[in-house]
Amino acid sequence: MRLKGKRIACFVALPHHTRFLLPVTETAKKYGADILFFLTTSDYPFERDLFKKKIAYKYLNEYMNDEIRDKIENSFNMFLNQWSEKLFYWDGFRQWTFLEQERMMSSCFEEYFCLEEFIRKERPDVFIALHERNRWGKIIGHLSYKYAIPFITLQEGDYHEDRLSFSAHNEYSIVNLLWGEATKNMLVRHKCPEDKIILVGNTHLDNAKKIYSEPAKIKQIKHELKIPSDKRVLFFLIDLEWGAVMDGWVWETFLKGLREDIVAVFKWHPNVSHGTYLKIEENIKNVAPSAIVLHTYDPYALLGIADYCVTLGKTTLALEAVAFGKPLFAIPSRDGTKDYYVQMGVAQSVSPPGNWKALYDTIENGVPEDIKRNADEYLRKSFYRLDGRAVERAIEVISYILECRMDKRAKEQKCNSVTAQKELQNSRVSFIIPSGNDAEALLSTLTSLSQNVKYPDWEVVIVINSEDVKEILSGISGDVKIVESHGDDLSLLYNKGAEAASGGHLIFMKPGIVYFKDDGLLDAMKDSIAGMALRNPDMTPYCLGIGFDFNFAPYFIKEEHQGSTPTDQHITHSLPHAVGGGLLGMYRDIFEEIGGFDEGIANHLIEADICLSAKAHGYSITYLPDCLSIVYKETFVQKAGDRGQTTEEDWKRRIKFFAKWWGKLPKDDDYIKFAGDLLKV
Template sequence: MSLKGKKIACFVALPHHTRFLWPVTEYAERLGARIVYFTTMSDFPYEMDLVQKGKECKLLQNYVTGEAREKIQATINNFFEVWKDRYFTWDGLRHWPIVMQANLLTAGFEDYFCLEEFIKAEKPDMIYALHERNRWGKLMGHLSAKYGIPYVTSQEGDYYEDRLSFSSHSEYSTALVLWGDDTKERLAKAKAAPEKMVLVGNTHLSTIRDVYFQPQKVAKTKKDLNIPPGRKVVLFLVSIQWGIINDPSVWEQLLGGISDDITPIFKWHPKVSYEAYKHNIEAVFKEKFPSCLVFQNYDPYHLLPVADYCVTLGKTTLAVEALSFGRPLFSFPGTDRLPDYYAELGISQSLAESYEPLYRTIREGVPEEIRKNVDSFLHHFFYMNNQRSVPGTVEIMDHIMGVRHAGNGGKRNAPAIKSGEEACAFRKDRVSYVVAADHDQEALLATLTSLSQNVGFADWEVIVVTCDSTVREALSGISGDIQVVESEKQGLAHLYNKGANASTGEYLIFMKSGILYFKDRGIAEAMQKGIVGIPLKGPGMEPHCLGIRFDFNHVPRMIRDIVDEGTYDAVGGGLIAMRREHYETMAGFDERITDQFIEADICLEAREKGYDVAYLPECLAIVFKETFGHAQMTADPSAISSEDGNEEWRQRIAFFAKWCGKLPKDDDYIKFAGELLKV
């Protein structure tokens, strides 16, 4: 267990957000991790939830030092020296009073430097937060990258609409832990990185049923609320939009269709200010609707078990959670004049016209079509019905710490590097082409044909490495210096390592089957200094990979725009070359890493050891056929499946864990999110 003895710093905020973190940190503590809870000064006592649980919560401002105060003041002075000029150049900013701007921005500067002092003092091994979309999430993300600390984040709640801020959901995260496919697809559409996402389910809901739904607890709650035995209870879930309505006539109209034999309970959204709730809601309901029970801070998970039916007023996370506990859902649309979200999904019955659907369901049960829609929705929304969400999240944390602890020494299962007398068998100036082949024999034959026609070296060999036992037979009629090596284990890194171990050349050129080799001028000379890549183009000569560049999310992507050729951070795309001496110094390809990142990974290692990473634009290879089941380093979310095996997410996250704090990053947000910004 890699978490044992490790310190995890957990940022806490609003109680209805911290509920997702608490089960995870409790579980991690039981496995030996040390949890340090921390928060910041704000307009809400974020620490109160922990204090009530008997836990210590550290305040960032308590870590301020004299040096930090000087940095804060210098930053404030420098920033506003520039900001005051920009303030008057855009009309929109003048609608946001400078006093309010100054308060918010100054608080951000203070939080940043206090958080930095917290990190220096506490030295956490990992930072855990709900998400990185708000200012605190970004401050933690930036500093976690600066100090090389893994950063694990999740999601704020039910993401029932597209938001621009989703584009920054995975900027700094080492792993982004999500509820299910629905969220993954929504975030990927907003250009968050699917490669960082791991599906586990809802960490809070997984703990609810055993705690709140026991018969004796349900009976106690009904007794506390004075709900008569046998009486039907309808729980109204009030969204933020509805929660700010203080016109009594709206509530009179809404409640007009409720019969006297039903107990209505209203759960107000916690983000509505307490003062507004007490004055405009609670007092009004007590006077005009005395039969209704109205709560804001009452635990909603005590209310859900006593409810027979739930009615959502607009969009709220509790609506989906009610469905997960088998409560039939009814809905009113939000006040934004948009269609009824849940009714359009087919998972609720609209009450906008009348309460008849509710009374019909009480008499006859939930319509079969709604039942089927709800089952399908929940399967897509909550991974594995939340069964392993908490241990699954902790497993991700443990894996990250395991990778960090192992370092480069953890390159598991790499074949032994030849040395001593064996090393003398390597032939000087010989070039070994290590071709990794999957089951596509047509792609392999095309690659071998291109090598026979276009290799310009006098002394060369081909090592075909494959998991397919039929390849040897298929190549039996081919002459030349070609060797077939079979492997029981899959994965490009393993196949490349096994091929290199069987080869005899001073130079190694690794390539996937399906790539046609055309021009290699200057490649041997470039390999003297380090790792070499060349342009890869598609069958129509369209750019396929003109080098590899890290994007806004620290994710390596193939360069496919000729304008960006030459701006690479790494090379590859299916063909990568190096001297054996360099390959052995780096202990080969890292078999912990997923196929799509192994080239970027070995380029990062090469740069750390002082080797060059060169791209030769005059050379050429053609991607005749894409092999190994996926397109390398694309942003297509369909390449990341929630049904993938346990090893798949481990190999993706291992890359980000290994290089935490060291990955290049393109900070041009306009370039990254331009299509979302419509610019």
């Protein structure tokens, strides 16, 4: 573990969020990390759990000084001059008074510059927060990028409905550590980059189950709450909508018909204000004196003593109740939507309130078999694993990111200059092609080279990584070298080919690409990495260079931008940050200076990676829109999720790219363009 002596800055917002963060920070501390908790002043007691646990923390405004005050004042005044002119262009801004807007925005400026001072003084190596979907997450994210400090986030709760904010769930996060497949699928639907997602499981749940399922602990909690040992506990899990209901008669309806051997325990969401909670508690007690009504009590302690659970609307505790093995019953949200958990088949309906037939049937006969099967599948999709190792997996990711930051070349390439072994023919062009396992794709590429390459001196280097295509190469004529390798990692195969090549001009191609037109390619390679337009067989764009999106993730550019007028037929292309799509070229001396392809990077990221390496060494990127190759067949396609998360190497090869280049990755800040259809109502 690379945590010893590292400073991990952990931001705490809502108190109950610490249940996910503290297991991670406490374990990191055992490995020698120095943990710095920080928070902001708020109307809500963010520091409550830290205070209870006697954990030291700092407020951001403790880093205020005269210089920071001047920065805040000057920047805020400059901002207000522009904001006051723009805020009336959109009706939505008229919903808040200018005074309210000024108060909120001035807080943002104060927090931003105080956090910047925090970074200068405390010099953290990593930032951790539960998520970045609030203003503090974005402030941390922006400054983490500015100062090249990795930012790691987790998951707020059970994500059971679409939210636009999910599209920015891992904008600045180098990695987003999620509970399971269901959340990953939700975020990917909202255009979050799958490359920046790792499934680790729930960092709190495993240990909570272990602690609160102990018979002695259950006995202790029941005694504390004055629940007789012979009573069954019916635990009500209340969402925010039901949590705002203050009328006592509504809760009387819920409790009507409950047998005397059942104790009703209500747990209110911590976001409900304490004043509102006290009024609700009073109203419930007036109609049901035996009911237990709680606000800040540990919900996992209540799950431990519960015999049955009733969820009112959608709540993370409903999922966690199923994970605890508790029979779940449900009443739909007050917004009129259908019952989420009943529709999934993991809960039995007890709607309308007071209808306890399903509960009594379960007490008598047990949980129906179909509910059990559905609950097992629900847990499989919701949690990567419930094996007690979620925290360990999270720590492993953090440690690996720090390892990548400590040494951008942790795995030294073995493709340095070979001029001492053989004389390079600097004018020769070497086409380096890994074989793949599709003979037709490889032959299409080789045929196109023989037909369309016009250079006087050129060779083909085929790196065979599949026995399936080895036999077909015996009949290939011309200047062809055969190199044998193994595996399907493009970076390794390309490097092997470059080592065997004798040319001073290196063109790397995937099999399945039909080489067609390359005017000016060699000239463009003099001081840059050069690429060309790649199109599908129907001539639609496949890759017109590589861009970086709102989330710093590389993607193939496919848009062709027309000229300034509808009649202008000239087609131009936005300047890409990288080139590739399956073909790129460079001089050998550039290739060797930057160390070749990084063999620790996933296949679909190596082109963006080597272009960033070239730029870091002072070279440029050249995209040639008039050159052309056709992608006849896609090969070596392997993106995040293609093989699932089956091995440690899968996530490491993805995350290394972002850890390696954090602070230098390009970004497209046009959110409206990025969000696209997500903005449609």
